[in-house]
Amino acid sequence: MESYNYILDIALILLTTKLFGLISRKFQMPQVVGALFAGLFLGPAILNLVHETEFLTQLAEIGVILLMFFAGLETDVKELKNSGKASLVIAILGIIIPLLGGYFIAFIFNREGLMPFDANSSVFLQNVFIGTILTATSVSITVETLKEMGKLNSKVGNTILAAAIIDDILGIIALTIVISLSNSEVALSIVLLKIVGFFIFAGLSSAVFYVIFKYWLDRDAKHKRRYVIATFSFCLFLAYISETFFGVADITGAFIAGLTLSPLNKKFYIEDKLDTVSYALLSPIFFASIGLKLVLPKMDPVMLLFAISLTIVAVLTKIIGCSFGCKLFKYSNKESLQVGIGMVSRGEVALIVASKGLAAGLITTSVLAPILIVVIATTILSPILLKISYKTRSSNSYQKII
Numbered sequence: 001m002e003s004y005n006y007i008l009d010i011a012l013i014l015l016t017t018k019l020f021g022l023i024s025r026k027f028q029m030p031q032v033v034g035a036l037f038a039g040l041f042l043g044p045a046i047l048n049l050v051h052e053t054e055f056l057t058q059l060a061e062i063g064v065i066l067l068m069f070f071a072g073l074e075t076d077v078k079e080l081k082n083s084g085k086a087s088l089v090i091a092i093l094g095i096i097i098p099l100l101g102g103y104f105i106a107f108i109f110n111r112e113g114l115m116p117f118d119a120n121s122s123v124f125l126q127n128v129f130i131g132t133i134l135t136a137t138s139v140s141i142t143v144e145t146l147k148e149m150g151k152l153n154s155k156v157g158n159t160i161l162a163a164a165i166i167d168d169i170l171g172i173i174a175l176t177i178v179i180s181l182s183n184s185e186v187a188l189s190i191v192l193l194k195i196v197g198f199f200i201f202a203g204l205s206s207a208v209f210y211v212i213f214k215y216w217l218d219r220d221a222k223h224k225r226r227y228v229i230a231t232f233s234f235c236l237f238l239a240y241i242s243e244t245f246f247g248v249a250d251i252t253g254a255f256i257a258g259l260t261l262s263p264l265n266k267k268f269y270i271e272d273k274l275d276t277v278s279y280a281l282l283s284p285i286f287f288a289s290i291g292l293k294l295v296l297p298k299m300d301p302v303m304l305l306f307a308i309s310l311t312i313v314a315v316l317t318k319i320i321g322c323s324f325g326c327k328l329f330k331y332s333n334k335e336s337l338q339v340g341i342g343m344v345s346r347g348e349v350a351l352i353v354a355s356k357g358l359a360a361g362l363i364t365t366s367v368l369a370p371i372l373i374v375v376i377a378t379t380i381l382s383p384i385l386l387k388i389s390y391k392t393r394s395s396n397s398y399q400k401i402i
Contacts, residue, residue: 039291072258
C-alpha cells in the first residue's frame with residue numbers, strides 16, 4: 001500500500017519550523033536557529049515523529065541549492081573581486097588551523113582500546129582525516145542568517161562567500177589526498193583536472209547563458225514568469241553538472257549561476273518569485289533536515305569527552321584561523337571575528353566528508369556519532385554567535401581569542 005506519511009512529515013516540519021522560528025525571534029536570535037531546533041525536536045533526538053527519508057533529503061538538497069543561488073544573486077561582483085586575495089588567505093588558514101586542531105584531538109583519543117577506530121587502517125591517516133572533517137565549511141546557514149539581518153551584500157558577507165567557495169575546493173583536494181594515501185585507485189591529478197575543468201565549463205556556460213538571457217530580456221519584457229523558470233533551470237543544471245561530472249559541490253554551481261545574473265535589474269523580480277517557494281517549502285525542510293540527522297547512540301564517557309573536545313576545537317580553530325587571515329588584510333577586529341564565526345558551521349559538507357572516510361575505512365560507524373554532534377553544534381552555534389557579534393560594540397572578546 002502506498003504511503004502518504006511524507007505529506008504529514010512536511011506539514012509537521014513547516015509548522016514546527018515556523019513556530020520555533022518565531023520563538024527564536026522573541027529571544028532576538030535568527031529564525032534559522034529555531035528551524036534547526038525544530039528538526040531536533042521532531043526527529044529521533046527528542047519526539048521521534050519525523051525521520052530522514054530519501055524524499056526529504058532530496059527536497060532539502062534543492063533547498064540549499066536555492067539558498068546559494070540567492071546568495072549569488074545578491075552578491076556584489078566588484079566587492080567579491082576586491083576580497084579575492086583576502087578570501088584566499090582566509091580560506092587557507094581556515095583549513096590549516098582546523099586540520100591541525102582535529103589531528104591533535106584525534107591523536108590524544110585514538111589509542112588502542114580507548115576509541116573504536118578501525119584497527120586495519122593507518123592511525124596517522126585516521127587522525128589526519130578527523131582534522132580534514134573539521135576543515136569543512138557549510139556557508140548556507142550563514143547565508144540565511146546574514147540575509148535575515150540584511151548583511152549578506154557587505155564586506156563581511158562577500159568575504160565569507162568567497163572564502164567558503166575556496167574552502168570547498170581546498171577541502172576537496174585535502175580529502176582526495178587523504179583518501180588517495182589510503183586507496184591507490186584515487187588519483188589526485190584527475191581531481192585537480194576536474195576542478196579546473198569545472199571552472200572553465202562554468203565560466204563558458206555562464207557567459208553564453210548571460211548573453212542569451214539578456215538578449216531575451218531586451219526582446220521580450222512582458223512574459224516575466226518565463227525568466228524565473230529559465231534562471232532556476234540554469235541554476236539546477238549548473239548544480240547538477242558541478243556535482244555529477246566534476247566532483248565539485250552542487251552549491252558552488254548554484255552560487256555561480258546566481259552570480260552570473262547578479263548584474264541584471266530583473267534579478268529582484270526573479271528572487272522575489274523564487275523566494276516564495278524557498279520560504280514556504282524548501283528552506284524549512286533543509287534546515288530541519290540537519291536536526292533530523294541527529295540520532296544519539298549510547299556513548300561512554302570517553303566518547304562523550306571526544307565529542308565535546310572536537311566541538312570546542314571545531315569552533316575555536318575556524319574563528320582563530322579565519323580571523324587571523326582577516327587581520328593580515330587590515331580588517332577590523334569586529335569584522336575579523338564576524339568572518340571567523342561565519343565560517344564555523346560544518347553542516348552537510350562535513351557529513352559528506354565523513355561518509356567518504358567511512359567508505360574508505362578511515363573511521364567506523366561508532367566514530368560518526370561524535371562527528372554528528374560537531375555538525376549539529378557548530379550549525380546551531382554559528383548563527384547565534386554571528387547575531388551576537390553584530391550586536392557587540394566592543395572587540396575585547398576577539399582580542400582574548402587571538
